[in-house]
Amino acid sequence: MRLLITGAAGELGGGVLRALSRRQERFDAVVAVDLSRPDAPTAALPADRLAWHDLDVATPALSRLIADAQVDCVIHCAAITGAAAERDPEATLALNTHVTESIADALSKSGPDRRLVLASSIAALGVFPAGQTADETAARRPRSAYGLSKALSELKLEALRQSGGLDARALRLPTLLVRKGERRGRPTTGYLSDLVKAFRAGKAIVLPAPPNTPVAVNAGSVAAEALVEAALMAPETWGASALANLPAYPATAALLLSLLRDLAGTPGPDVIQDCDHALLAKVGAWPQALSSRLAQHLDPGHAQPPEARLRRLLMDAP
Numbered sequence: 001m002r003l004l005i006t007g008a009a010g011e012l013g014g015g016v017l018r019a020l021s022r023r024q025e026r027f028d029a030v031v032a033v034d035l036s037r038p039d040a041p042t043a044a045l046p047a048d049r050l051a052w053h054d055l056d057v058a059t060p061a062l063s064r065l066i067a068d069a070q071v072d073c074v075i076h077c078a079a080i081t082g083a084a085a086e087r088d089p090e091a092t093l094a095l096n097t098h099v100t101e102s103i104a105d106a107l108s109k110s111g112p113d114r115r116l117v118l119a120s121s122i123a124a125l126g127v128f129p130a131g132q133t134a135d136e137t138a139a140r141r142p143r144s145a146y147g148l149s150k151a152l153s154e155l156k157l158e159a160l161r162q163s164g165g166l167d168a169r170a171l172r173l174p175t176l177l178v179r180k181g182e183r184r185g186r187p188t189t190g191y192l193s194d195l196v197k198a199f200r201a202g203k204a205i206v207l208p209a210p211p212n213t214p215v216a217v218n219a220g221s222v223a224a225e226a227l228v229e230a231a232l233m234a235p236e237t238w239g240a241s242a243l244a245n246l247p248a249y250p251a252t253a254a255l256l257l258s259l260l261r262d263l264a265g266t267p268g269p270d271v272i273q274d275c276d277h278a279l280l281a282k283v284g285a286w287p288q289a290l291s292s293r294l295a296q297h298l299d300p301g302h303a304q305p306p307e308a309r310l311r312r313l314l315m316d317a318p
Contacts, residue, residue, distance in 0.1 A: 001027040003231060004071045006057050006103075007078030008032035011179060012119060015224030016075055021045050026232050031069050033057060034078070057099050063106035073115035073231050074103050081121075081146055082188045089145035096149035101156055108166045115167040117231045119223075120154055122174045122216055122248070123147030123189070127285045131214070134287035136172075136243045143282050154243060161242040169238060171230045171298070173223050174216040174248030174290055178317040186276060189283055192217060195253055196314065199260045199268045207253050208276035214288035216248035218299065219313045226298040233297065241293070247302040248290035249309050259311050 003020070007013035013034065020030055030050050037052045051069075055061045057078050066074065078095065085092040100118060107114040125134055126142035140151040157168035179193040187194055187208040192215055198205045226246050230238070238244070261268055295302040301309060 001072045001232075002029050002031070002070055003027050004031040004033060004066060004069065004074045006033050006062075006074065006076050006099075008052075009034035009036060009038045010077060011220065012176075012224060012227075013075075013077040014038070015220055016077060016227050017045065017050075019225045019228040023228060023232065024049070031065065031071060033062065033065070057103075058095055062099070063102055066103070066106040067110070070110075071107070071114075073117065074107060075117045075119070075227050075231050076100060076103055077119045077227070079119070079146075079149075082190065083186075085146035085149070086144060089148075092145045092149050093152075096146070097152045097156070100153040104156065104160055104166055104168065108160070112164055112166060115169065115231065116157065116160075117227060118153055118157060118168075118170040119227060120170045120172045120243075121147065121150045122172060122286055122290060123282075124151040124154055124172065125287060126151075126282075128287045130284075130288075132287055133289040133291050134245070135291045136241060136245055136293055138287070143285060147282075158242040161240075167235060168242050169230050170243045171223075171227055172243060172245045172290065174218050174246065176220040176223055177217050177251075177313055179220060186279075188279065191279075192251060192253060192256060195256055196260065196317070199257070199264075202269050204269050205257075205271045207271060207273050209253070209280045209283060210275070211254040211257070211271075211273075212252050213280070213284060214250040214252050215283055216287060216289050217251045217310070217313075218246055218248050219317060221316070222246070222299055222301075222313075229298055233294075237294075237297065239293070244294045244298065245290040245292040247292045247295045247299045249306040250288040251306075251310055255307065255310065256314070259307075259314055263311070263314060 080092045142148040142151045160166040160168040178196045
């Protein structure tokens with residue numbers, strides 16, 4: 001199998017490359033694509049099995065590369081997310097949805113056995129009954145430009161899979177802990193990740209939502225491993241549906257702070273409450289957890305009680 005990873009220089013894409021480095025017996029070569037490659041090595045893959053290409057995935061160059069490199073499977077991580085997505089809905093739709101369609105078209109020209117794995121998002125669900133868990137049958141009611149772009153991409157992949165034109169797979173991800181990137185401006189939907197980083201850095205913590213607001217979370221490292229598993233999984237194991245959730249666990253700022261204080265043995269920095277009602281309208285409407293039809297394959301630790309699972313995620317997070 002020859003794999004292509006979009007957004008390979010990003011945090012999620014880089015995690016996918018690292019996960020692939022631990023499964024080198026399962027594939028032949030990896031093509032890594034992003035606007036530019038990272039300064040430091042991203043994955044422990046030998047030079048003869050990893051080819052970097054600096055290109056814009058929104059241009060026809062990506063479709064030509066998929067054909068020329070004889071790609072069998074694309075793991076599509078490139079996306080506009082968070083506040084950037086809401087500032088420019090047209091660009092978000094172009095990259096998050098139209099590029100997904102272009103990749104699907106390029107792969108389908110090589111045969112129906114070609115595979116596309118999309119990193120989708122809980123934001124595709126949007127409005128959801130408070131306090132409930134969502135499975136793969138939950139209705140999509142996105143409330144954001146980002147959520148709409150992912151919902152449309154999921155629908156496209158479902159149609160392709162049903163028509164037999166492509167082995168299309170969408171893995172729906174929750175909020176991920178702990179994102180490394182430095183965030184500027186007001187907190188966004190990833191504010192729980194910001195909370196963990198601020199606590200560890202000893203910086204004041206800004207909460208844009210009440211401390212007991214539940215948010216569905218998992219670890220970024222688990223998400224990366226799950227995307228690789230989705231790419232390598234046999235068709236009979238994946239099943240007939242195009243969509244699978246990554247299991248996600250309800251976390252609140254209050255619970256994370258309690259766990260962090262216990263693990264660190266210190267009360268940590270000050271906590272500032274600065275409620276963002278627009279943000280709360282989005283995050284507060286999402287399901288508080290995700291169940292998964294493929295939980296045993298995508299997240300080996302899924303059966304742990306939520307608090308024990310969160311403690312482990314915090315202990316393992318860099």
